[in-house]
Amino acid sequence: MNGQRFFLLCGLLVVMAGWAVAVPARAGGDDAAAIRQVMAQQAVAWNRGDVANYMRGYKDAPDTTFVGSKVRKGYRTILDGYRKHYATAQQMGRLTFFELDVRLLPGTDGEVRYAAVTGRFHLDRAAHGEVAQDDGVFSLLWEKTADGWKIILDHTS
Structure with missing residues (x-):
């Protein structure tokens, strides 16, 4: 009987541990979905010619x-760079993101505050x-x- 209780307790702990992990994973899925949504909104704006x-x-x-052909720091500097290199809607063209990999980065407290995303465009x-590149990572x-x-x-090449 003690052996059965031990295995029952171990099984219960495994189920509880799996449940405890599922809650943050679902929340993480919301974070990944939110990032993908921002990127979808970026593509829509780009495709309208709206830098x-x-x-x-x-x-x-x-x-x-x-980080591209050179390092640009500061929001305004990056914005100015986009406006310079993609001066018209025709130069901007139609942007597509694909092969996205969203990796959430929890801190020591378990809270996700950062994420790394890789993909192709x-x-x-x-x-x-000024930029002739049509495809990249x-x-x-x-x-x-x-x-x-x-x-x-942002490191794009």
Whole structure:
């Protein structure tokens, strides 16, 4: 009888542990979905030729960083770079994100405040500005802010 109780208790602990893990995972799924939603909104804005609304996915801060052919620091600097390199809607073309991998990064307290996202992009366009690249890869570091998920580091190549 003691052996049966032991196995019953172990089984109950395994079930409880699985349940306890499922709750944060569901919440994490909400965070991943929120990030994907921001990226979908960015693509819609880009495809309208609306750089200002595309940039709403970035944190408006002096330390927000974009790494491409060179390193740009600061929200305004990144915005100005996009406006310079993609001066017209024809140069912007149609943006598609794909192969997205959203990896949530919990802190020591278990709270998710950051996320790493990797993926690929494609620009379908006829006109090219200063940037001739139509396809590439990116890695993004996101921060969960009071205003929602925001990109704080963008490395696109």
